Amino acid sequence: xxxxxxxxxxxxxxxxxxxxxxxxxxxxxxxxxxxxxxxxxxxxxxxxxxxxxxxxxxxxxxxxxxxxxxxxxxxxxxxxxxxxxxxxxxxxxxxxxxxxxxxxxxxxxxxxxxxxxxxxxxxxxxxxxxxxxxxxxxxxxxxxxxxxxxxxxxxxxxxxxxxxxxxxxxxxxxxxxxxxxxxxxxxxxxxxxxxxxxxxxxxxxxxxxxxxxxxxxxxxxxxxxxxxxxxxxxxxxxxxxxxxxxxxxxxxxxxxxxxxxxxxxxxxxxxxxxxxxxxxxxxxxxxxxxxxxxxxxxxxxxxxxxxxxxxxxxxxxxxxxxxxxxxxxxxxxxxxxxxxxxxxxxxxxxxxxxxxxxxxxxxxxxxxxxxxxxxxxxxxxxxxxxxxxxxxxxxxxxxxxxxxxxxxxxxxxxxxxxxxxxxxxxxxxxxxxxxxxxxxxxxxxxxxxxxxxxxxxxxxxxxxxxxxxxxxxxxxxxxxxxxxxxxxxxxxxxxxxxxxxxxxxxxxxxxxxxxxxxxxxxxxxxxxxxxxxxxxxxxxxxxxxxxxxxxxxxxxxxxxxxxxxxxxxxxxxxxxxxxxxxxxxxxxxxxxxxxxxxxxxxxxxxxxxxxxxxxxxxxxxxxxxxxxxxxxxxxxxxxxxxxxxxxxxxxxxxxxxxxxxxxxxxxxxxxxxxxxxxxxxxxxxxxxxxxxxxxxxxxxxxxxxxxxxxxxxxxxxxxxxxxxxxxxxxxxxxxxxxxxxxxxxxxxxxxxxxx
Amino acid sequence: xxxxxxxxxxxxxxxxxxxxxxxxxxxxxxxxxxxxxxxxxxxxxxxxxxxxxxxxxxxxxxxxxxxxxxxxxxxxxxxxxxxxxxxxxxxxxxxxxxxxxxxxxxxxxxxxxxxxxxx
Numbered sequence: 060x061x062x063x064x065x066x067x068x069x070x071x072x073x074x075x076x077x078x079x080x081x082x083x084x085x086x087x088x089x090x091x092x093x094x095x096x097x098x099x100x101x102x103x104x105x106x107x108x109x110x111x112x113x114x115x116x117x118x119x120x121x122x123x124x125x126x127x128x129x130x131x132x133x134x135x136x137x138x139x140x141x142x143x144x145x146x147x148x149x150x151x152x153x154x155x156x157x158x159x160x161x162x163x164x165x166x167x168x169x170x171x172x173x174x175x176x177x178x179x180x181x182x183x184x185x186x187x188x189x190x191x192x193x194x195x196x197x198x199x200x201x202x203x204x205x206x207x208x209x210x211x212x213x214x215x216x217x218x219x220x221x222x223x224x225x226x227x228x229x230x231x232x233x234x235x236x237x238x239x240x241x242x243x244x245x246x247x248x249x250x251x252x253x254x255x256x257x258x259x260x261x262x263x264x265x266x267x268x269x270x271x272x273x274x275x276x277x278x279x280x281x282x283x284x285x286x287x288x289x290x291x292x293x294x295x296x297x298x299x300x301x302x303x304x305x306x307x308x309x310x311x312x313x314x315x316x317x318x319x320x321x322x323x324x325x326x327x328x329x330x331x332x333x334x335x336x337x338x339x340x341x342x343x344x345x346x347x348x349x350x351x352x353x354x355x356x357x358x359x360x361x362x363x364x365x366x367x368x369x370x371x372x373x374x375x376x377x378x379x380x381x382x383x384x385x386x387x388x389x390x391x392x393x394x395x396x397x398x399x400x401x402x403x404x405x406x407x408x409x410x411x412x413x414x415x416x417x418x419x420x421x422x423x424x425x426x427x428x429x430x431x432x433x434x435x436x437x438x439x440x441x442x443x444x445x446x447x448x449x450x451x452x453x454x455x456x457x458x459x460x461x462x463x464x465x466x467x468x469x470x471x472x473x474x475x476x477x478x479x480x481x482x483x484x485x486x487x488x489x490x491x492x493x494x495x496x497x498x499x500x501x502x503x504x505x506x507x508x509x510x511x512x513x514x515x516x517x518x519x520x521x522x523x524x525x526x527x528x529x530x531x532x533x534x535x536x537x538x539x540x541x542x543x544x545x546x547x548x549x550x551x552x553x554x555x556x557x558x559x560x561x562x563x564x565x566x567x568x569x570x571x572x573x574x575x576x577x578x579x580x581x582x583x584x585x586x587x588x589x590x591x592x593x594x595x596x597x598x599x600x601x602x603x604x605x606x607x608x609x610x611x612x613x614x615x616x617x618x619x620x621x622x623x624x625x626x627x628x629x630x631x632x633x634x635x636x637x638x639x640x641x642x643x644x645x646x647x648x649x650x651x652x653x654x655x656x657x658x659x660x661x662x663x664x665x666x667x668x669x670x671x672x673x674x675x676x677x678x679x680x681x682x683x684x685x686x687x688x689x690x691x692x693x694x695x696x697x698x699x700x701x702x703x704x705x706x707x708x709x710x711x712x713x714x715x716x717x718x719x720x721x722x723x724x725x726x727x728x729x730x731x732x733x734x735x736x737x738x739x740x741x742x743x744x745x746x747x748x749x750x751x752x753x754x755x756x757x758x759x760x761x762x763x764x765x766x767x768x769x770x771x772x773x774x775x776x777x778x779x780x781x782x783x784x785x786x787x788x789x790x791x792x793x794x795x796x797x798x799x800x801x802x803x804x805x806x807x808x809x810x811x812x813x814x
Numbered sequence: 815x816x817x818x819x820x821x822x823x824x825x826x827x828x829x830x831x832x833x834x835x836x837x838x839x840x841x842x843x844x845x846x847x848x849x850x851x852x853x854x855x856x857x858x859x860x861x862x863x864x865x866x867x868x869x870x871x872x873x874x875x876x877x878x879x880x881x882x883x884x885x886x887x888x889x890x891x892x893x894x895x896x897x898x899x900x901x902x903x904x905x906x907x908x909x910x911x912x913x914x915x916x917x918x919x920x921x922x923x924x925x926x927x928x929x930x931x932x933x
Contacts, residue, residue, distance in 0.1 A: 319913035
């Protein structure tokens with residue numbers, strides 16, 4: 060059922076937004092902001108999650124959210140105090156709701172009784188309150204019927220309307236109901252109050268609905284209608300007595316018809332037929348048709364009454380007579396009389412309000428667009444950029460001199476294309492806030508677990524970055540912050556002893572620097588313990604015993620695979636994986652990580668990220684006459700070196716010594732089984748860094764330069780090739796393959812071990 | 815027939831839209847009470863379905879405003895809510911609400927409730 064799937068997709072989409080909002084609201088609440096706006100927003104978020112969940116029959120989710128909502132309702136109106144304990148409980152509850160939503164989304168089962176403990180606590184906090192706590196949950200057992208009924212509304216409506224409602228008061232052949240009292244016969248007395256009309260309820264509709272229960276006969280009770288002079292235009296004078304003949308109707312089903320007007324009318328439901336007060340029917344029946352017409356057309360008696368002689372007491376019949384001409388003259392719909400007076404005074408206010416509304420409208424205008432659509436636009440703009448640069452390259456000097464207008468046109472095109480590219484990229488950009496907002500919570504948890512006092516500062520959270528990159532940022536940032544809290548910030552005692560403030564600070568900042576986004580995680584802790592890092596590195600063989608390293612090199616060691624300095628595996632960051640995961644994640648999205656540490660003062664880790672993933676900064680090289688591109692992010696340096704510098708290993712591989720370090724050599728030409736004509740003694744070497752800081756020296760024939768390219772997938776267009784990350788189309792229309800340094804390295808290693 | 819649906823939940827708006835348009839209604843949407851009032855200023859509708867818990871202007875305020883405007887005395891307004899507690903309904907009705915629909919709603923029931931308050 061695709062419609063239902065669509066709704067579910069909308070729902071889960073909405074849930075993730077609401078969950079994010081919960082995080083934000085609780086971050087502020089934790090800071091001490093307990094304004095009712097926040098509490099209401101929290102309540103609404105949970106309420107919406109519950110509401111949608113109920114529609115799809117997510118029982119566990121709804122049950123939990125309901126208990127949580129009840130608590131929030133109590134908190135909102137002050138029946139339960141929002142103590143630290145309750146706040147912590149709520150934050151935990153948010154997680155549980157998120158888990159329920161996640162489980163509902165991928166159809167998995169949570170362990171039985173998940174969240175029961177918290178739910179129990181909610182109930183305990185809200186118990187003794189009959190209001191919501193006692194509210195039965197049964198109603199949520201109603202399964203949403205996933206079948207979307209196709210009710211032809213108009214038809215349905217017509218059927219009801221055409222059904223000859225035996226509104227006996229319109230009928231000359233009015234028959235008194237039989238005086239028999241038997242099962243299936245009901246008498247209903249219905250006298251509306253003024254409120255019933257004020258709430259736009261309509262007796263005719265109620266009678267119509269009553270008619271669906273069985274055969275009805277309706278008699279209007281008109282005794283109350285006063286003389287014309289006493290007639291209040293909005294007074295309620297009419298009531299009805301209905302006789303219902305139905306095999307199936309019960310008192311409950313009859314009462315249900317009047318459910319919306321309960322308390323706004325006098326309602327009497329009794330079994331059997333009441334003896335009809337024949338006396339009341341005499342003269343009035345004569346007058347009824349015109350009165351009924353009057354009611355049906357909703358003509359205001361007041362408007363009509365102007366024609367009637369004033370100051371004279373009139374019988375109802377006379378009133379009816381006097382109304383007849385007025386009825387004919389009156390337009391079918393008269394404006395409600397109250398309308399004239401009130402708006403005149405309100406007019407100015409009305410105007411103000413309207414302009415206010417317009418301001419608001421101008422302020423926030425946004426539309427929702429499917430990300431796929433934007434991706435397509437981004438891709439097409441990429442193509443356009445390439446075509447444009449191809450055109451520009453085709454213009455040689457002779458053409459330039461001959462077609463000046465064309466040249467000017469191309470220049471304008473180049474400018475517009477760049478503008479277009481920027482605008483399109485900004486569509487997909489999102490503020491880093493979406494990731495940053497999850498961090499205060501993490502820091503809080505870490506502080507509790509480590510027993511340290513830690514404050515998180517965030518700077519530049521409105522810095523925008525491509526959505527696809529943002530999605531990849533959460534894990535690395537989490538890891539970095541864990542690392543700072545666990546290894547960076549010292550215990551309060553240690554900090555006091557070092558003359559620092561008792562509480563540590565972790566600062567999370569984002570800024571744009573040229574074509575990059577810099578995200579830094581900084582702490583004012585003890586800095587990297589270089590002695591220990593080096594010791595561990597030597598123990599684990601990451602660094603040779605004699606190798607001398609600069610401070611900076613030692614700092615970078617924390618990104619080495621499997622490296623962890625925690626003396627004992629802690630609950631927090633020591634999970635067997637170290638900061639190398641951060642590095643590889645960031646590399647995957649074309650970024651780099653840099654760490655700087657000051658002993659006793661703190662550590663700063665900086666992520667340098669590209670603004671977008673669609674366009675890649677590359678170095679264009681040539682191998683055996685074909686162009687290849689190498690991502691700039693994986694290049695350390697380019698060098699020229701003589702053949703003599705390459706040493707052949709016994710295994711057949713080659714190594715190159717670069718600044719005292721032996722680096723594995725990959726000759727692109729032979730790697731891709733091509734023969735190169737270049738026999739120069741000096742070879743160009745691009746020194747690349749693969750995952751985990753392992754270097755690879757790639758031999759190429761020529762280095763052409765740097766440029767930006769749009770990545771095309773090889774898997775989608777051809778097939779996956781080891782050592783090649785994808786393809787791209789260059790300005791001159793040639794296809795260049797993108798070298799995958801990581802793939803090159805592992806492929807060579809595999810090749811070696813096979814040999 | 816035109817229906818104005820007012821709810822801050824996109825899921826609910828989407829489901830209402832689907833059910834109502836299948837049943838032949840023309841559906842207008844607003845995300846909160848204030849936006850609902852804006853719609854009513856420019857459009858005429860036959861019935862309004864509104865949520866209670868909404869940001870900016872909640873359903874109760876919305877109904878009060880609609881009735882106070884004097885322009886929509888006979889416009890049926892249905893309260894769409896998961897609240898089963900009597901006091902929410904009473905608040906809604908006291909503000910001028912015509913009736914209510916309990917979430918999660920059954921499509922058929924939804925249509926029949928609308929026919930209960932609209933000609």
